[in-house]
Amino acid sequence: MKRPAADAATPGPSFPPLVLFDLDGTLLDSAPDMLATVNRMRAARGRPALALAELRPHVSKGSRAMSAVAFPELGGQVPDALIREFLDVYAQELGRHGAPFAGVESLLAAIEASGSRWGIVTNKPEYLARQVLDALGWTRRCAVLVGGDSLPQRKPDPLPLLHAAASLGVAVAQCVYVGDDERDVQAARAAHMYCIVALWGYRLADDDPAGWGAEALAARVDALLNQAVWGMAVRGARV
Known part of the structure; x- marks a missing residue:
């Protein structure tokens, strides 16, 4: 997996003490890896390749x-x-085609430079998520990782978000969750955690992120370098 160089962090916005991210579609553009996976499965059955779109x-x-x-x-x-086959093939394709979205490395560096921490709460199996972190050099930088099989419940249940915050001793009111799927918002709302929708991620044509109930929508990764998008969360207010 190609790892882009992080831009030098300069003084910028304040961040909440803990920023939690979804992985696929939020930090990582993994669609090319997923496409390679399903096309290998289709090819094994004599099917033509799907297009990325x-x-x-x-x-x-x-x-x-x-x-x-x-x-x-x-x-x-x-x-x-078939799910087991998908996961086995994906483990071989993981990191060969995808990469972090443009601006992600700069954002993570800015969060770290501000003295805040960041972590990942994903529905991807934990062993695969750890492979991603290792490939990107994020393992030591990521303060907490919760996968889809790390706990008895996964998103949209709030347990993974609550567990991530508690494991670092951070109050829910001091956390923000950033994700691209409605389940991310549902989990954050159930946890009473401030939530930002990553509009650059993966959505179905009829999805309506504005109606999901998140506190903010971000059209681009670099929008998260704008103080305003973090709203009351930076001051630790519970919303």
């Missing part, structure tokens, strides 16, 4: 949703064996 909107919905797109004849009823 066909798969990309479904990436944040997870392996089952992507498998359903790859094999529409299943009518959405994806067997567990």
Whole structure:
């Protein structure tokens, strides 16, 4: 996985003490890795390759949703064996095609330079998420990682967000969660955690992020360098 050089951090906005991020579609543009995965599965069955535009909107919905797109004849009823195959193939393609979204390295450096910490709460299996962090050199920088199988519940349940905050001894009111999917907002709202929608991520055509109930919407990664987008969260107010 190509790791872009982080820009030198300069004094900028204040950040909440802990910024938690979703991974796929928020920090990482992993759609190319996912496309390589499903196209290997299709090729093994004599099927033609899918185009990136066909798969990309479904990436944040997870392996089952992507498998359903790859094999529409299943009518959405994806067997567990196919999910295991997806994960096995993806583990081989992980990091070969995708990369962090433009501006992510600069954002993470700015958060660190401000004295705040950042972490990841994802529905991706933890072992795969750790492979991503290792490939990007983020393992020591990421203060906390919670995967989709780390706990008994995953997003949209609030438990992963609550666990991430508690594991670092940070009050929920001092955290912000940034994600690109409606489940991210549902989890944050249930946890009473300030939430920002990453509009640069993966969405279906009929998704309406403005109606999800997040406190803020960010059109680009560099919008998160603007003090205003963090709103009351920077001052620790619970919303």
